[in-house]
Amino acid sequence: MGSAKNSNNAARKARIEEMRRAEQARERRNRVLVIAASVVVVAGLVVGGVVLVNSQKDSDSTASDSKGAGSGDSGHFTTGTDGVRTWSGKLARTHVTTTVKYPMHPPVGGNHNPVWLNCNGDVYTAAVKDENAVHALEHGAVWVTYTSKAKKADVDALAAKVKKTPYTLMSPYENQAAPLILSAWGHQLTVKSADDPAVDKFFATYVQGKQTPEPGASCTGGMMK
Secondary structure, three states, rough: HHHHHHHHHHHHHHHHHHHHHHHHHHHHHHHHHHHHHHHHHHHHHHHHHHHHHHHHHHHHHHHHHHOOEEEEOEEEEEEOOOOOOOEEEEEEOOEEOOOOOOOOOOOOOOEEOOEEOOOOOEEOOOOOHHHHHHHHOOOOOEEEOOOOOOOOHHHHHHHHOOOOOOOOOEEEEEOOOOOOEEEOEEEEEEEOOOHHHHHHHHHHHHOHHHOOOOOOOOOOEOOOO
């Protein structure tokens, strides 16, 4: 009987030892799983933080853009012997939906609204948006602008000329250096009056002229004010 008892004790000890080893193995596996889970959590927090920072940067950039974007232009005007000022440098042509800060007034090119201002002999009696007018210049239009200092007779005469000339438009523009200015893509001219011979010459040269980035593009079907 003593032999049998010893045999049972030995078997029990063996089972206990086996259970202890199994428990130790289970604890090791659990520790590995906990460490792995911690690594995943930490990695997730790091990635989430990076995404949050980048998202904040994008939000800041969008907020900044909404306050007014650059025109993308670089360069300066060079005045020719005929008095026409030609932009020497880059005139960007990207479509944007924000307000654009142009380096010249009126602008003669640069980033602009996707919708052009109607320019089929259209005469506007109120100020128009630069961004839409620049798109009209891209289509080969000549833009006649005037300030409150311009003589009514000159304004009326130029309006009559614009109304009978496709690919032209006219609007008041207070923020310019002279009472009467003619603008085309990349070109600008100050004239003394509606009778100035330079008016007809400018129209003949720049209405759908060689400077036009998109010759033949429509001057109707866009913005009307």
